[in-house]
Amino acid sequence: MYATSSGCQNVIAVECFLPNIERIRRAIQIEKVQQQVVLVPRALYNKSNVYLSLRENIEKNIGSQRLNAEVNKNEKDPFIVQTMRFDDLLPVIRERNIQQAIIKIDIETSEHYLCETGEKVFNQINIPFVMMEWANIKKITVRADSILRFFRNRSYIPFNPETCQSEIDNDYRHWLTQDIFWIKKNYSHLCMLSLKNVKSL
Template sequence: NRVVLVQNAIYPVSGKSLTIRINDDPSGLNLFDDQANNLPKREYVVKTLRFDDVLPILIARNVKTAMIKIDIEASESFMCESGSKIFKEINIPYIMMEWSSIRSKYQERYQFMIDFFSARGYVATDQSCKDLRIKDWLKNWPGNVFWLKRNYPRQLLCANVKQP
């Protein structure tokens, strides 16, 4: 009873219809801002929601703290663009995020995420909890980035950090 599946796509605007195409790239999905009338078998129309639209569900389930694992194919910034209330109301000490190799194509989106998390007191780390240098995000960050709240006890989030 602690898991809720929401069958919508996170997007900056709620209620919009978007087409998801299943294709042959590693993720298998792409999101398009158009709605075709005759959809091939590998295309589906989904309704969008803002990440903040999930907040009433979290409140109803008395969620106070959560961890996020997000991988939405270069659209992770939509979570940030549409989720400021959730990040204000819910304690989220840990976010695991795919840091796509196509970040150079969407530099503004990725810079927005860095600014969003930095403004909320997060630090970017690699899988071993080693801090990443913000200025290296475009070329040198690994494929998975872990955003940790700076004021949260690191030993609670990182297996390799020794207790004081």
Template sequence: MRFYTNSKIANIILFLTLLFSLYKLAPKDFSSKNEPVKRRFNVAQSNREATAKLDLVEKELSKSSDLAVLQQPNVEAIEELQWWQNMTFDPEIVTKHCHYNLDIRHWAPGKNLKACCPPNTSTLIRSGNWEGNLQSIVFNSLFPLVSPNAAFIDIGGLIGVYTLSAARLGRKVFTFEPFWTFEYIKSALIVNGLTDKVYLYKVALLDSTHCAILTTPDKGPEFGRMVVKEDRNCSNLHKQVKVAILDQLLPTFRREKIQQAVIKIDIEGSEAKAILGGSKLLQEIDIPFIQMEVDKTLKKLNENGTQEKKLVEKFLEMMKQLNYVASPMSKDWKTKRLNMEDVSHWPADVLWHKKSAF
């Protein structure tokens, strides 16, 4: 029999203590067959509880009316189209539909522009321009009141008459047009040598980046009356259009050091949604003037209990909070005010302007 001295016994005890400590620190394989059933049940239960809490948070967030503005924007739509000038263009449009002279002598004397017009655009061909009276107010009355470096945002470019004039006047322009007329704007920019002045986006602007589809009127001409409608289920893939929010311009404005802009918006009843999607832009960038077609938007206030009515009410409240007032889109806009508490008698086109704009 071997006998151990006290020192040897102490060393053995120390060694066993270290082994036990290492065992306690070692990671456990809870998937092992030797794992107690109770422990497996507790881990699974904890995972289920954590998942349930996350689901509850997401459900509550989805109820928030501000979620559309606060969610992470889908910048892919805009980034994909920023370099549109590298894309191919339709030579048939350029050769057959871009020979119309735009009448811009009232705000750009001595300058000339060619418009690219789809078939059946008789109003433009007959009068020499489109909404010439409104353009005159924008370019003769509003532009002199802003910085020479102020940009122009054209939401609902159609065939680009506002875009072309603003670019010819030396402004940096940001144009949004989700429909097939996008090709006519693109061709007109090429013909007039203005591709370096315009960011052209083939996207629709709404209050969030959910799916949307293109609809056309049941009766009457399609041109100029195309509408974007939400498609929450993303089910009509063949009619879908790309959607962005106005706030997605902020990275570009910051990079280009743009501090001021004028907005023109005419998108067949979706104006409130588009501006709501630009709440951050309106707070960070000086936007002293917004020309807006409002007749179709304000009609939604008669749709009691609908989400559309709530969005228009939210839009009007936001404009008040941002210190905007409204005037008729006319030459005497400086002296006339529209009643913000009763919009039922507003004209079809209004001018939103900051109280400190002049």
């Protein structure tokens, strides 16, 4: 909703948890932005069209479910969700002729699936700016390492979103921030723009 109110004409929202999907659908209808928003009811994973169970991460936080294990299909259970790979978004991207994008990702220590399954998307469109939750996934070394390799191989620089200073310490466990901005080389000015926008809210 923030993206559409800021003037974005193409917003792709990926959400797996049914109560959240219903809230987003209702918000889209209320704000009359059906033409701007594509809502994809899936969980980002390393395989498409399998089913996963969710488990609560933070008690009484509707947005904090974590992916758990592969299970059998059960459409009536909101804690069983269908999956997709990030590259599965390519048909929507092509249909809408999206040439560049920014990404916000917060999926409770599953952010590495964006990197593992999104090579084609990142190769085909310009994505200068990725906002990613970092505090939890940096504790899972194998996942954090894969994220770091993915972005560094594509000339992204990690920035602290509170200071807009690049993280120069090679040990990401020392990055004392809840979130991280991955910003492509030569696009560092986007950090200050985002900081100004947040402060104006």
